[in-house]
Amino acid sequence: MQGKLGEVRFTDPDTTLSHMLATVNLPDEARSRRWSVPDLSDLRAGLTQEVIRGIQVSDAFHQARGWEATKDESVLRVPCGVDPLFAGTVLGWTDVGAESPQETLLRLAVSDLAPGLRSQIPVWTDDGSKLLTSCDLGWEEEKVYLFYDGAHHLQRAQRNHDSKVLAALQRNGGRVFRIVAEDLTDLAAVEKLRETVAEALG
Known part of the structure; x- marks a missing residue:
């Protein structure tokens, strides 16, 4: 759903998050330099830099909205939106308790060390x-x-x-x-x- 308020265009939250994640998943050397994260896929399968950035975006988005984590990636299936497989991976790792991108990265780095984190x-x-x-x-x-x-x-x-x-x-x-x-x-x-x-x- 899209709308227009004066000269400002807006979308519903699911569409917004879908487009944010789609953008994060596009290669961008300048953004990678500004937004540096390690590739943890050698430690934990699937935790590439793109996935980690996507999780950071999702954590921050849910934290800002005061939501419980979205569980169903199908709500993000919108025109020109995020790939459903990427969305499912990101949402599976999302934790609305993360209050900064570095907290998200810290959680991803250690959460498999013991249950109950x-x-x-x-x-x-x-x-x-x-x-x-x-x-x-x-x-x-x-x-x-x-x-x-x-x-x-x-x-x-x-x-x-x-x-x-x-x-x-x-x-x-x-x-x-x-x-x-x-x-x-x-x-x-x-x-x-x-x-x-x-x-x-x-």
Whole structure:
């Protein structure tokens, strides 16, 4: 369904997502330089750069819309839209809890290490009266928690807050890993990260 409001054209969400994914799947060297992701297909079958970018788009789209993940790729079958096979792969990996493309990449890098990985795990003060933050990813039963730290985590106020979160999780025996961009730059970095997290999971 398409419409027009003044001079602005708009489409329904399914059509919009379909066209976004179709665009991501087209080779574009300039976009690849600007939007760099590692090829993880040697670690996990099917996780090529194009698929990873598609999952990042789908995660962000669903997060922004406040939706549960779309499960039926047939709703994306629109004229000039995404290939249904590609759409099915992307939607199968979509997690609306991812709040940034790097969180999506982190999840894809480690989610096969153990069952039970969740996103956006709440972290409370000891008395349970205040929500400190939500952990980006973690295995609650194993008490292993992952945070992706962007540049804002270098600010003093954020560092002080992060220290409180760390103390709250460690007080209960938790293992906390703070991941930065360098941990996800290429296959070798991801393999090293996976080894570290796997060791913590036992």
